[in-house]
Structure formats: C-alpha cells, structure tokens
Amino acid sequence: MGIIEEKIIKEGFILPQLPTVAGLYSPAIRTGNLVFTSGQLPLQDGKLIEPGGRGKVNDANMEDAIYASRIALLNGLAAIKSLTGTLSSIERIVKLTVYVATDHLFSSQHMVANGASSLLHKLFEDKGFHARSAIGVAELPLNASLEIELIVQCKFPIQ
Numbered sequence: 001m002g003i004i005e006e007k008i009i010k011e012g013f014i015l016p017q018l019p020t021v022a023g024l025y026s027p028a029i030r031t032g033n034l035v036f037t038s039g040q041l042p043l044q045d046g047k048l049i050e051p052g053g054r055g056k057v058n059d060a061n062m063e064d065a066i067y068a069s070r071i072a073l074l075n076g077l078a079a080i081k082s083l084t085g086t087l088s089s090i091e092r093i094v095k096l097t098v099y100v101a102t103d104h105l106f107s108s109q110h111m112v113a114n115g116a117s118s119l120l121h122k123l124f125e126d127k128g129f130h131a132r133s134a135i136g137v138a139e140l141p142l143n144a145s146l147e148i149e150l151i152v153q154c155k156f157p158i159q
Contacts, residue, residue: 004077004087007123013074018082019043027079034094035083035154039147040075041140042068048142055143057112058103065145066115069098072148073116084154093120093130095151101144102136109134116148 008015018027028037042049049068057065073096081087098113113134120128140147 002086002088004090004123008074008077011119011122013070015081015087016044016074016078018078019046019075028083030083030154030156033091033153033156035080035150035152037076037079037148037150039099039141039149040072040079041142041144041147042071043075044071048144050143050145055101055140055145056103057100057109057145058106059108062108062111065100065112068145069112069115069148070119072146073119073150076148076150080150080152080154089154089156090124090152091127091155092153093124093128093150094153095149096120096130096132097149098132098134099137099140099147100134101138101140101146106136109136112146 005015021027025038028035049071077087080090096113096116098109098116100109100112102109113132117132120130
C-alpha cells in the first residue's frame with residue numbers, strides 16, 4: 001500500500017475499486033505527463049449518494065454534498081490509479097472541476113467543492129494545491145448531486 005492510500009485510510013476513507021464504465025469512454029486518459037479523468041459521480045459501493053433525496057444540493061443538505069464531493073474525488077483517484085498503477089506517481093494536482101446540481105438561487109457551489117479540495121490538500125500536501133472551478137448546473141447524469149473531474153501531473157515512467 002502506498003503513502004497516499006495510507007493517508008486516505010487515516011482520513012477515514014478507502015480508495016474504491018474502479019466503477020464499471022457505463023458508456024463509450026475511458027475513466028482516465030494520459031497525454032504526455034498529464035492524466036485527465038472523466039466525470040466522477042459520488043458512487044459508493046456501486047450506489048449513488050443522493051443528498052436531499054433527489055440530487056439537488058441546497059443549504060439544508062450542504063454537509064451531505066461536501067461528503068459526496070469527497071467520495072467522487074476518491075473515485076477520480078481510483079481512475080488515475082487504474083491508469084498509473086500507483087497514486088505515488090502524482091507529482092501535482094493541476095485542476096479540480098466540480099459540477100453541482102443545485103436548487104434555484106443556491107450559490108455556495110464553492111463550499112461544496114471545498115470538501116474535495118480540502119481532502120486533496122490533506123492527501124498530497126503542497127502537491128495538492130490546485131486550480132479549481134465550481135459550477136452550478138440544473139441536472140447531472142443519474143440525478144447525481146455532483147460530478148468531479150481531475151487533471152493531474154504524473155511522473156512517467158512509473159517505477
């Protein structure tokens with residue numbers, strides 16, 4: 001087990017197995033020394049986490065949405081690991097994008113994204129500081145509350 005995986009456990013989580021691909025895409029692709037993930041939903045044990053029961057984030061279920069952002073992030077890290085073989089190959093978290101399905105007039109998408117950002121900082125320390133976008137949307141696949149994409153810089157070849 002690598003250092004990052006140990007930190008994940010210390011934070012109270014487990015790096016999940018890569019979810020089954022449900023379409024014509026790859027969970028992560030590499031170009032040069034960058035790895036891009038496809039959008040990752042907050043799936044845990046193959047089931048969608050649904051803050052608020054219908055996927056819409058609002059002030060009343062903000063804490064659930066913050067937790068869901070961490071679960072989606074872990075799915076993104078699992079996609080990266082499936083490509084690189086180890087999370088220790090990550091030299092820098094470059095960009096985090098968080099799409100949040102929100103109720104009308106909700107404007108705290110950035111607070112939901114902070115859940116994933118704070119976990120990245122804990123896991124990767126200085127390498128975890130990243131650029132970020134937090135975007136409110138009307139709907140997401142499977143009525144998910146949020147979706148996350150990552151861009152990371154990795155060291156290749158992996159040794």
